[in-house]
Amino acid sequence: MRTIILILLSTISNIICYSQELKRLNNWPIGFAPAINFNFNSSLGISALPNNFCGLESSAAISDTNGNLLFFSNGFILYSYDSYAIDSGYYINCPYGKILCNHYGGSSLFDQTSIILPKKGNTYYVFSTGMSDSVANNYLNNIKTEFDVLNYSIVDMDSNAGKGKVIQKNMVLADNQHFVDCALQAVKHANGKDWWLVKADAKNNRYQEYLVLADTILGPYYQYVPTANIGGFRPWQSELFFSEDGKQMASTMYGNIDTINGNAFYDFNRVDLFDFDRCYGTLTYKQQYRVPYDTSSYPNYDIKAGICFSPNGKLLYMSNMYTIYQIDLEDTNRYNAIFIHGPDTSIAGFNWYASMGLAPNGKIYIGSDIGSYSISYIDSPNVKGLGCSFIPRGVTQSYTGLRSPPNMPNYGLGADTSVVCWPLQSENVKEKEKDWVVYPNPAYQNIYINNARGKKKTLYNLSGQIISSTTKDEIDVSKYAKGMYFIQINNAVKKIIIE
Numbered sequence: 001m002r003t004i005i006l007i008l009l010s011t012i013s014n015i016i017c018y019s020q021e022l023k024r025l026n027n028w029p030i031g032f033a034p035a036i037n038f039n040f041n042s043s044l045g046i047s048a049l050p051n052n053f054c055g056l057e058s059s060a061a062i063s064d065t066n067g068n069l070l071f072f073s074n075g076f077i078l079y080s081y082d083s084y085a086i087d088s089g090y091y092i093n094c095p096y097g098k099i100l101c102n103h104y105g106g107s108s109l110f111d112q113t114s115i116i117l118p119k120k121g122n123t124y125y126v127f128s129t130g131m132s133d134s135v136a137n138n139y140l141n142n143i144k145t146e147f148d149v150l151n152y153s154i155v156d157m158d159s160n161a162g163k164g165k166v167i168q169k170n171m172v173l174a175d176n177q178h179f180v181d182c183a184l185q186a187v188k189h190a191n192g193k194d195w196w197l198v199k200a201d202a203k204n205n206r207y208q209e210y211l212v213l214a215d216t217i218l219g220p221y222y223q224y225v226p227t228a229n230i231g232g233f234r235p236w237q238s239e240l241f242f243s244e245d246g247k248q249m250a251s252t253m254y255g256n257i258d259t260i261n262g263n264a265f266y267d268f269n270r271v272d273l274f275d276f277d278r279c280y281g282t283l284t285y286k287q288q289y290r291v292p293y294d295t296s297s298y299p300n301y302d303i304k305a306g307i308c309f310s311p312n313g314k315l316l317y318m319s320n321m322y323t324i325y326q327i328d329l330e331d332t333n334r335y336n337a338i339f340i341h342g343p344d345t346s347i348a349g350f351n352w353y354a355s356m357g358l359a360p361n362g363k364i365y366i367g368s369d370i371g372s373y374s375i376s377y378i379d380s381p382n383v384k385g386l387g388c389s390f391i392p393r394g395v396t397q398s399y400t401g402l403r404s405p406p407n408m409p410n411y412g413l414g415a416d417t418s419v420v421c422w423p424l425q426s427e428n429v430k431e432k433e434k435d436w437v438v439y440p441n442p443a444y445q446n447i448y449i450n451n452a453r454g455k456k457k458t459l460y461n462l463s464g465q466i467i468s469s470t471t472k473d474e475i476d477v478s479k480y481a482k483g484m485y486f487i488q489i490n491n492a493v494k495k496i497i498i499e
Helices: 002-025 099-103 133-140
Strands: 027-032 036-039 045-048 060-063 069-073 077-080 085-090 114-118 123-130 149-156 165-174 184-188 195-201 206-212 217-224 240-242 248-251 254-260 263-267 270-277 282-290 304-309 315-320 324-328 338-341 353-358 364-368 374-378 390-396 437-439 446-450 457-460 466-470 474-476 483-489 492-498
Touching: 002 060, 027 060, 027 069, 060 114, 069 114, 069 123, 099 133, 114 184, 114 195, 123 184, 165 217, 184 240, 195 217, 217 492, 240 304, 248 304, 254 270, 270 304, 270 315, 304 364, 315 353, 338 390, 446 483
Parallel strands: 085 165, 304 353
Antiparallel strands: 027 036, 036 045, 060 069, 069 077, 077 085, 114 123, 123 149, 149 165, 184 195, 195 206, 206 217, 240 248, 248 270, 254 263, 270 282, 304 315, 315 324, 324 338, 353 364, 364 374, 374 390, 437 446, 446 474, 457 466, 457 483, 483 492
């Protein structure tokens, strides 16, 4: 009986903990000069933020576990809850120069530029995708559009009387990259504490993954796209989106080559669906879906803008410049998309649809590419077909032109109790300077282990099978299949990739 009571108490404690974490989603800073706040703590409340010069074209945000806005990012500046810059919060995402930041006045134009993840206590990671000055010059001179650096900063919100301070800035995770977009998203590890950070890497036909722990960041680990499913790259508007349970990921990284009157062009209205393993970060390709690519009904081509899962994960919505479609993910017909709505006003007064966001109230809000004083939403997104109830310009305010909802993961996602992550919970997967080191990672031929001479090294596959056990400091891995593996020495476990 005592054991049952302890289990029940533990379960109740976990439910309370993750419901509190869910409140981190409750504020959406949105709009441009001035920005406003969508407050979802009860019914939707809208209020202007104090700083009239604060502008958000692409943003990320986080609240505390009581639902109070903590801070937010516009891609290059970090703002406290009062919408004034955090101490040392200028020029984040600028490890190799400030040209792009200065050109756009400190506000990124690119979807999913940044994302904020809790670290520990009242400290937070801010991850961002940016351009070095040389790459920014190429972009601004119309030579090439690409992003070449993934970086992070750390914010301590206990500093500066609760208004926060950046305590580490522009720490580089990956540079000399050739990202064609900013697409950056995160999902909770199955242990309910750590995070998987996922970055689209189209030119290498893969996704880069990082395991984000409270004290360190592991990776990158690479998840490759099947060659048969590779198309044309979607320049800079691509997005990644996870389902609410974290078990599916949708990506608009690629398009398909089509023809009009015999002329080849890229039809970008495609989305790829993956299963996601929250224990190991494994992406498994499932299906490609496509919505109609209208090239004649509107002043511009009806190019896709955003994607968003329904709360139950059975439907996926796609916003294009002029249209909204619903895709049935339980239907394997890649052309099953249902037309939900066209422009939410007359063509002359329409400002184009932009990215979408699933709000804490269960509705999906659809941003505006140019900025509108009204925003449309889907009232019942779990309902298949027109019963999902698209509400054109359902929210109107007088402060600002609304842009896209902030880029936010599901902070309230808890541990996956249906699985046991092997070989150990990620608190045992640590890298410290004084610990043993395995390299290269990824590996092609041999791996080498430093600082563990004479100790037993055990190599496991994802199923937990021992495939090698030795005391040598060099292991030949060329005979093993490509993928993720674990090497264990005493009680410490590290992940390696064999390519």
